[in-house]
Amino acid sequence: MSSHEETSTTDSRGRVTVEGLSKTYGTGDGRVVAVDDLDLEIEPGEFVTVLGPSGCGKSTLLDCIAGHVEPTTGQVTVDGEPVSGPDPSRGVVFQENRLFPWKTVRENVAFGPTVRGRSTDRVEPLLERMGLSGFADSYPNELSGGMAQRAELARLLANEPAIMLMDEPFSGLDVMTKQRMQVELLSAWRKTDATALFVTHDVEEAILLGDRVVVMTARPGTVKTVVDVPLDRPRDHGSRTSEAVTQLKEHLLASIHDEADVEFATREPPASDRTMSEPSSDSEPRGDAVGRDGHEVGAATQYTGEGDR
Amino acid sequence: MGRDWAGPAGSLLGLLALWWLLGATVTPGLPTPPVVAAAFADVVGDPSFQSSAVTSVVRVYVPFALAAMLAVPIGLLAGWYEPVADLTLPALELLRPIPPIAWIPAVILLIPGTEPGIMFITFLGAFFPILLNALEGGRGIDREYAKAARSLGADTVSTFRHVGVPAALPSITTGLYVGMGLAWLNLVAAEMLAGGSGLGYHTWSAYTGGSYPHIVVGMLSIAALGALSTVTVGRLDRWLLPWRVSSTHP
Amino acid sequence: MTNYGQTRRRASETVDRLARRLETVSPRVRRGLSVLALFGLWWALVRFGVAGFAFFVSPAETVVAVASHLVGEPVADGGTIYRHAAYTAGRVAVGVSLAVAVAVPMGLLIGTSRRWERFVYPGLEFLRPIPPIAWVPLVLVIFPTVRMGVVFVVFLGAFFPTLVNTIRGVQAVDAEYRRAAESLGASNRQVLTRVMVPSALPAILTGVTIGVGLGWITVIAAEMITGEYGLGHVIFQAYRLVDVESVVVGMIAIGALGAASTALISAAADRATPWLSESPGVTR
Numbered sequence: 122m123s124s125h126e127e128t129s130t131t132d133s134r135g136r137v138t139v140e141g142l143s144k145t146y147g148t149g150d151g152r153v154v155a156v157d158d159l160d161l162e163i164e165p166g167e168f169v170t171v172l173g174p175s176g177c178g179k180s181t182l183l184d185c186i187a188g189h190v191e192p193t194t195g196q197v198t199v200d201g202e203p204v205s206g207p208d209p210s211r212g213v214v215f216q217e218n219r220l221f222p223w224k225t226v227r228e229n230v231a232f233g234p235t236v237r238g239r240s241t242d243r244v245e246p247l248l249e250r251m252g253l254s255g256f257a258d259s260y261p262n263e264l265s266g267g268m269a270q271r272a273e274l275a276r277l278l279a280n281e282p283a284i285m286l287m288d289e290p291f292s293g294l295d296v297m298t299k300q301r302m303q304v305e306l307l308s309a310w311r312k313t314d315a316t317a318l319f320v321t322h323d324v325e326e327a328i329l330l331g332d333r334v335v336v337m338t339a340r341p342g343t344v345k346t347v348v349d350v351p352l353d354r355p356r357d358h359g360s361r362t363s364e365a366v367t368q369l370k371e372h373l374l375a376s377i378h379d380e381a382d383v384e385f386a387t388r389e390p391p392a393s394d395r396t397m398s399e400p401s402s403d404s405e406p407r408g409d410a411v412g413r414d415g416h417e418v419g420a421a422t423q424y425t426g427e428g429d430r
Numbered sequence: 431m432g433r434d435w436a437g438p439a440g441s442l443l444g445l446l447a448l449w450w451l452l453g454a455t456v457t458p459g460l461p462t463p464p465v466v467a468a469a470f471a472d473v474v475g476d477p478s479f480q481s482s483a484v485t486s487v488v489r490v491y492v493p494f495a496l497a498a499m500l501a502v503p504i505g506l507l508a509g510w511y512e513p514v515a516d517l518t519l520p521a522l523e524l525l526r527p528i529p530p531i532a533w534i535p536a537v538i539l540l541i542p543g544t545e546p547g548i549m550f551i552t553f554l555g556a557f558f559p560i561l562l563n564a565l566e567g568g569r570g571i572d573r574e575y576a577k578a579a580r581s582l583g584a585d586t587v588s589t590f591r592h593v594g595v596p597a598a599l600p601s602i603t604t605g606l607y608v609g610m611g612l613a614w615l616n617l618v619a620a621e622m623l624a625g626g627s628g629l630g631y632h633t634w635s636a637y638t639g640g641s642y643p644h645i646v647v648g649m650l651s652i653a654a655l656g657a658l659s660t661v662t663v664g665r666l667d668r669w670l671l672p673w674r675v676s677s678t679h680p
Numbered sequence: 681m682t683n684y685g686q687t688r689r690r691a692s693e694t695v696d697r698l699a700r701r702l703e704t705v706s707p708r709v710r711r712g713l714s715v716l717a718l719f720g721l722w723w724a725l726v727r728f729g730v731a732g733f734a735f736f737v738s739p740a741e742t743v744v745a746v747a748s749h750l751v752g753e754p755v756a757d758g759g760t761i762y763r764h765a766a767y768t769a770g771r772v773a774v775g776v777s778l779a780v781a782v783a784v785p786m787g788l789l790i791g792t793s794r795r796w797e798r799f800v801y802p803g804l805e806f807l808r809p810i811p812p813i814a815w816v817p818l819v820l821v822i823f824p825t826v827r828m829g830v831v832f833v834v835f836l837g838a839f840f841p842t843l844v845n846t847i848r849g850v851q852a853v854d855a856e857y858r859r860a861a862e863s864l865g866a867s868n869r870q871v872l873t874r875v876m877v878p879s880a881l882p883a884i885l886t887g888v889t890i891g892v893g894l895g896w897i898t899v900i901a902a903e904m905i906t907g908e909y910g911l912g913h914v915i916f917q918a919y920r921l922v923d924v925e926s927v928v929v930g931m932i933a934i935g936a937l938g939a940a941s942t943a944l945i946s947a948a949a950d951r952a953t954p955w956l957s958e959s960p961g962v963t964r
Contacts, residue, residue: 434798437797437798437799438798438802440798441798441800441802441803441806442806444799444800445803445806457822459821460818460821511699513699513702513703513705513707516707516710516711517702517710517711517713517714518714519711519714520712520714520715520718521714521715524715525935527934527936527938527939527942528931528932528934529896529900529901529934529935529938530897531897531900531901531904532897532900532915532930532931532935534904535916535918535919535927535930536736536919536928538919539736539924539927540732540733540736541731541732585689585693586695586699587688587691587692587695588692615811615813618811618814619904619905622813622816622817622901623904630813633814634816637818637820642821645818645821646818648817649814649815650810652810652814653814656809656810656811
């Protein structure tokens, strides 16, 4: 369970219950069942990551919880109240940057409190904490990818949402920036008592960030397995290479590969059948099976993550 | 890197030369540049010419402003929210194909007084381009921004004000630019037909009165004022759209 | 919350309520309401003699008038509406064709050759702000026949949009395409015809479509001013005779034909560029 710092408010805020959620797009032959009879329970204050290959419905799940999409059947309740539309208590961060291009960084971050008639005192300290003070008066098109995502995160946090919903926010970033952002996210989240739901296709990210990892199947999307992450908080860059993480990674990778096979409709031999003579994607010596974004596992159990390539 | 002066200068000289040549040989009716220049010098200080210019300018700018004030909100709302489009566009689309110029006879018969009549024509000229571009602007807004605003707690009015309007501004400014050009175009026709005053009328009466150089003076004055107006409106985007690094208009 | 915040909240709630009610009505009904409102307003203005509308025709009378002219009743100055429409349409066709024949090649040259861009384009840019109609008096002086003059003015109306769009279309062609073609062995001419033109075609066709629209309104104005047979003349004559009915019939005819010609060109343009699913943005 979460062990991050509690703040004064009630600690049962932010419970998300998903029951029998199904979402179908389109009709007739073009029908796509994005999510099929999905059940999920997220405790208040938890950080849950949702892991799965592309097209498995993870984004749809998030959209339903956010209130942007209406489920075909089933429902989402937050603290007992059914979700019927977007709400600032359920803040969202997207993969493509959604900062308003016509507002400065500061105006973007202050947007939530401003339109809700709340105080904007929190904005400046938040900008400073996220390292954006120098760019507060710049427009989003002048920011780098990492800064823009940081700004979007700040915009989310300025609203003090009970639930933070994040849809692959870091997948467009280069590895170094991504890793930094992961740690920054955790540190920012720790200062709140928000529940967090984070969608990703990056195994290491899912493990590093989450208290629990929900692995989803490909179409139709439903929960395949839920895994606890036995890692203490606070976590940092060093946590990536710990034993627990490494083992968990392998376990989850195997799980994902099965799902990815369904997606690609090709049958690769399962990881355990791979022989030592299987060439790896880089010209590294055998024995150091190098991962490429979590795919391609050699027979060696010693698994070094992408950060060590 | 300096601006290229040789090109435009050479081109203009070439144009003047061609003009002079045509006027001197093939088309003797065409007054040559020096004759026109003399006529211009003659008339530019003349208060009645100046008041013609002012009349025309007023007949363009006032209706243009009115057209913008109506067409921008209607177009934007219609593009943003479909039911509004359903309620407004069908009627407008029935009227749009009729060129403002074709309205002139009807307008003269219906609206008492020259000024309101002509201003109505200019209004029509600017209204539809502005409407269409505002419509396109409203339609083209990425709905993801609206979703983001909603998730941040914005209500309907706030979302429209903070997302809808700014996102559509680039298209709106294009519409204003085009609308200004069409306002001038229609004004000239209206003045020639029914003006009684203004630069269009001045140009036409120069023809009927036989003072041909003044025809060209009229044409060029109209062109100059028209160009000035469209360029001014075109520069609006620098002021309205500070987040854009480059301008998109000509 | 501030006062503004409160009013805004209330406004949003009202808007949301209104919106929900609007959404219960089907789109078709909404659109029907729009058209109904227009005709209703027209009818009311005439019926109650508001301002000059006392002498105006009602919607019903207009329908009758349109129908009778469609079956061949002559308009103001003699000749059926079809005859006048033919004159007008003919002038537009000739004027636009000439404009395209000159503007497209010129645009291609200016768009691809630095020299042409430097030395020819500025001169044209100087002439462009002169509204086509403003040329009418001068044209009447220069051209031997009024008819030629009108066609020339139509030509001018269509020329500039076509030219400008052609230039933009050509200049916007990704340099990469050109280089790809060259490295595949294409000659300069082949690059032009097989890469640049197809790539710029959507923009060129947009220009032609705009040109047709502008040509159409120019011809009406020119006919009204010069008195040449055609729909513009019909309207002007009707006005002179205070034949309000014919004025409105003329307006409707002009609007209908203008819309039809634009639609035709648009459709043809779409046919010519099947690789596009939607048309590119309009430049003017």
